Amino acid sequence: MSHVLDKLFATIVARRGADPKISYTAKLLAEGVERCAKKFGEEAVETVIAASADKKAEVVTESADVLYHLMVLWAACGVEPDQVWQTLASREGRSGLEEKASRK
Numbered sequence: 001m002s003h004v005l006d007k008l009f010a011t012i013v014a015r016r017g018a019d020p021k022i023s024y025t026a027k028l029l030a031e032g033v034e035r036c037a038k039k040f041g042e043e044a045v046e047t048v049i050a051a052s053a054d055k056k057a058e059v060v061t062e063s064a065d066v067l068y069h070l071m072v073l074w075a076a077c078g079v080e081p082d083q084v085w086q087t088l089a090s091r092e093g094r095s096g097l098e099e100k101a102s103r104k
């Protein structure tokens, strides 16, 4: 678990059940999957807006928010990062167009 995202996920999971007054993650998880999904969507939209306005520094910070909220959403849904890493790894070496065709 050396990857920064694996470490962040471990922190997120460890916050489950913690005091929501102290931990933002605990608060989000206690509010349920739909709330976590909504927050992820909001942060994604904020990234879109920053990118469209060519605000590179904001794209960086909003992207960090997106990744954090995506991992909170995984924790809320019972998805493990390794499942996503393995899915990405299984696509290595294939072209994006090949991947697109396999989904039809």
Ligand SMILES: N=c1c2ncn([C@@H]3O[C@H](COP(=O)(O)OP(=O)(O)OP(=O)(O)O)[C@@H](O)[C@H]3O)c2ncn1[C@@H]1O[C@H](COP(=O)(O)O)[C@@H](O)[C@H]1O
Residues within 6 Å of the ligand: 008, 011, 012, 015, 022, 023, 024, 025, 026, 064, 065, 068
């Ligand atoms: N990486 C993050 C991280 N990125 C973004 N955020 C929070 O996500 C929120 C998103 O921004 P918004 O502008 O939507 O915030 P908001 O208006 O306060 O949010 P809402 O009231 O709508 O929920 C902010 O409150 C940020 O602080 C994060 N909160 C926590 N972490 C990591 O999670 C760890 C555990 O945090 P706690 O659970 O708070 O202890 C931290 O040490 C960090 O490593």
